[in-house]
Amino acid sequence: MASNDVPMRVTAYMRSGIVSDEWFPLDGILLSQWVRDDLGVRDVTVPGASLLAEPKGEPMRGGRMPIKVTHNKDWYYHCSWAEWGPYVDGTEYWNKRFDNPLADLIEFDGRRGKIDTSAAMYKAYRMPMYYRSALWVRWYLVGDIEKIRYLLATVTHIGKKISQGWGRVAKWEVDEVAEDWSIWRDGKLMRGIPVYNLPKDVRATRRVSYGVRPPYWDKRNHMELVVE
């Protein structure tokens, strides 16, 4: 543990519902902030190039975050998954449909064209969005509290579909706490851990193939985890 690593509790007080799964890890949000802080805003960077080593022997960009790491066969951060405050679950929909009355606005470069609403650009959608409206969401982690505060200071929305207003954060609270609850709390798992990390005297009831560290979408980070 680095000298300035401390156990902390991060709370997001919510203004709108969150579109995410029930686990919703914080280190995924922090990694996005960390990489953007290093590389700059999305508009000025090259897709796919963010974590590549720089030429002429310069150090790799992005890199590890100011969070304590558990070193194992598969390393992961000391950062819990979401603990939900009082909440209700709901469903909303987003729709996309070709607008027939506006068909004459499409340019086919002077030739005949066909509009296919079952594929490609004009494909129609009606997608349910499962959201959770919670008063607050809380995580526990161990790391550099000042850097975590700095990274969260510019996070205004969390989860999916933030362009539609989902996941709006009213305020963040980052407090130092006495105990490290980032992985275990009173014998209960606070995040997914690799199956082989589970102590022999603990019985797992729920397993899932999920990312062990961010980016969680990256297949290379997927493995069988114990979550309960």
Next chain:
Amino acid sequence: MERDGYLLYSQTRGYQKRVSGLHVLVDSFFDRATSPYISMSFGKDSLAMAHLILINRPQVPLVYVNCGKYDEWPDTPRVIEQFLATHKGCEFIELQGPSIWEYYEEVGWYLQDEESEKAERGAQRRYSESLGDLLGAWAEQNGMDGSFIGMRKSESRIRSRLLITRGNTYFAKTRNQWVCAPMADWNGKDIWATIYSNDLPYNELYDLMPQGRELARNGAMFGTRSARYGRLAFLKRAYPELFYEFAGTYPEVRNYV
């Protein structure tokens, strides 16, 4: 509408006429086919149909094609067990069929009904035909000359067209057997009135699906038909472990949640 509503509906004359009409149709089907079977998926339609047929004709065998972990919903084994307990002594035949996963492994992941490559279209065609081929072969081997299916007109335009063209009883030349769809004109309300009034077990996914129990379908769990109408989003919501297993192998599915 919920349970009480369906129970009230089950007492109406309209519903009673539907049920008596079904029994007349089933009886008349035996004039054409001497040894038919019931084709079961343990979805809501086939469940209601099988129950109504077995009340009067418990000797008709039930045939279920189990397509494995990736096609069958997690709650289906419980439904099967409880349904068979309700109809003790009925002849139950379980066949093993191919899962859609096998076709993904062969040609890669694709959206059903929106296949862009020739290989994908071929795989989808073979997958669509696999169930019928399996049942047809089994029927031929066992001297079955007819089947009851739970297909309804209100399920889709294609099914409606098929049943309007052929009628609710027809001879399928390719399979060389008679087919009876005794619920061709039934709607979702009739189905649920049957399930609730007879206290039948049903799959939990009908309580969970956002489109409501009357429109919900129990197709292949890892199927991608209607992905842009939330099928995969539902899978992620209701069965996250299975969704992430799917997404672990085919990350493209994340584009549809």
